[in-house]
Amino acid sequence: xxxxxxxxxxxxxxxxxxxxxxxxxxxxxxxxxxxxxxxxxxxxxxxxxxxxxxxxxxxxxxxxxxxxxxxxxxxxxxxxxxxxxxxxxxxxxxxxxxxxxxxxxxxxxxxxxxxxxxxxxxxxxxxxxxxxxxxxxxxxxxxxxxxxxxxxxxxxxxxxxxxxxxxxxxxxxxxxxxxxxxxxxxxxxxxxxxxxxxxxxxxxxxxxxxxxxxxxxxxxxxxxxxxxxxxxxxxxxxxxxxxxxxxxxxxxxxxxxxxxxxxxxxxxxxxxxxxxxxxxxxxxxxxxxxxxxxxxxxxxxxxxxxxxxxxxxxxxxxxxxxxxxxxxxxxxxxxxxxxxxxxx
Numbered sequence: 001x002x003x004x005x006x007x008x009x010x011x012x013x014x015x016x017x018x019x020x021x022x023x024x025x026x027x028x029x030x031x032x033x034x035x036x037x038x039x040x041x042x043x044x045x046x047x048x049x050x051x052x053x054x055x056x057x058x059x060x061x062x063x064x065x066x067x068x069x070x071x072x073x074x075x076x077x078x079x080x081x082x083x084x085x086x087x088x089x090x091x092x093x094x095x096x097x098x099x100x101x102x103x104x105x106x107x108x109x110x111x112x113x114x115x116x117x118x119x120x121x122x123x124x125x126x127x128x129x130x131x132x133x134x135x136x137x138x139x140x141x142x143x144x145x146x147x148x149x150x151x152x153x154x155x156x157x158x159x160x161x162x163x164x165x166x167x168x169x170x171x172x173x174x175x176x177x178x179x180x181x182x183x184x185x186x187x188x189x190x191x192x193x194x195x196x197x198x199x200x201x202x203x204x205x206x207x208x209x210x211x212x213x214x215x216x217x218x219x220x221x222x223x224x225x226x227x228x229x230x231x232x233x234x235x236x237x238x239x240x241x242x243x244x245x246x247x248x249x250x251x252x253x254x255x256x257x258x259x260x261x262x263x264x265x266x267x268x269x270x271x272x273x274x275x276x277x278x279x280x281x282x283x284x285x286x287x288x289x290x291x292x293x294x295x296x297x298x299x300x301x302x303x304x305x306x307x308x309x310x311x312x313x314x315x316x317x318x319x320x321x322x323x324x325x326x327x328x329x330x331x332x333x334x335x336x337x338x339x340x341x342x343x344x
Contacts, residue, residue, distance in 0.1 A: 024219055039125050043125040046122075050115040054108065066092070099271055106259050158189075200216075
């Protein structure tokens with residue numbers, strides 16, 4: 001999550017730095033990836049939207065202001081004098097809804113879990129795009145070396161063909177040997193053209209990742225090949241799996257689904273509306289204070305939707321301890337000796 005927030009904060013600074021595409025290093029390519037990559041930009045916008053939803057979820061119900069005029073006699077009129085002496089009943093009322101069932105806290109918990117999941121999604125998108133960038137960078141480096149070798153081979157075969165033609169004129173070589181050298185020269189030229197096509201594809205692949213498609217033809221990788229490092233015998237452990245950003249994002253979505261389920265259950269709790277009203281009549285002004293408890297409200301199939309969201313989140317590969325315990329008890333009952341004897 002911290003990596004996702006850091007990426008969202010460092011994007012403008014990285015965008016301000018420019019790099020020479022004709023001598024592009026891997027470090028410069030990674031800076032361009034952070035600032036111009038479309039997948040990362042989309043993940044940042046999703047994170048900003050989730051953070052904005054957090055602000056919306058924390059908002060309390062707004063008070064309601066009501067103004068009214070009644071008891072108007074169309075035959076006698078409203079009388080003379082200032083507006084306070086008019087023979088009409090005017091009122092002003094302010095109502096404030098007080099939510100019950102800790103709905104605001106549950107909305108905030110759901111929105112914050114989704115915002116944390118979006119931050120982990122940004123970290124996972126950066127991880128995947130960084131892997132793709134490094135693969136594309138060294139693919140370009142390989143294509144450059146391959147193109148250079150193919151061009152050298154084509155030049156050498158061309159020089160050999162010209163020398164053979166001179167020897168053919170002098171009668172020092174057979175015509176069949178010259179024809180064979182010409183075929184080899186044409187094959188080398190064809191290999192050089194194929195290598196140049198691979199080079200263009202590698203440049204376009206890297207340019208897409210760093211958002212520089214218009215300057216794809218000018219991109220040249222200049223870093224040296226990395227040394228082979230020993231990965232050790234650690235292997236993949238549960239701790240490494242838990243540290244994956246996509247796994248952390250899935251867990252945050254499970255927490256959000258659980259909070260949404262509790263929010264749906266809280267709809268069974270009634271709300272309280274507190275109001276204050278002032279009635280003005282030239283003869284007898286009055287004040288009123290009212291408190292209303294709303295009827296129990298329940299959204300259409302809200303608990304069902306929340307249960308479906310929770311099951312969908314658990315389907316991502318993250319299972320809560322409660323569901324695991326239920327399944328364990330169910331398996332224990334199935335395998336009990338008493339149940340087996342009854343079945344028999």
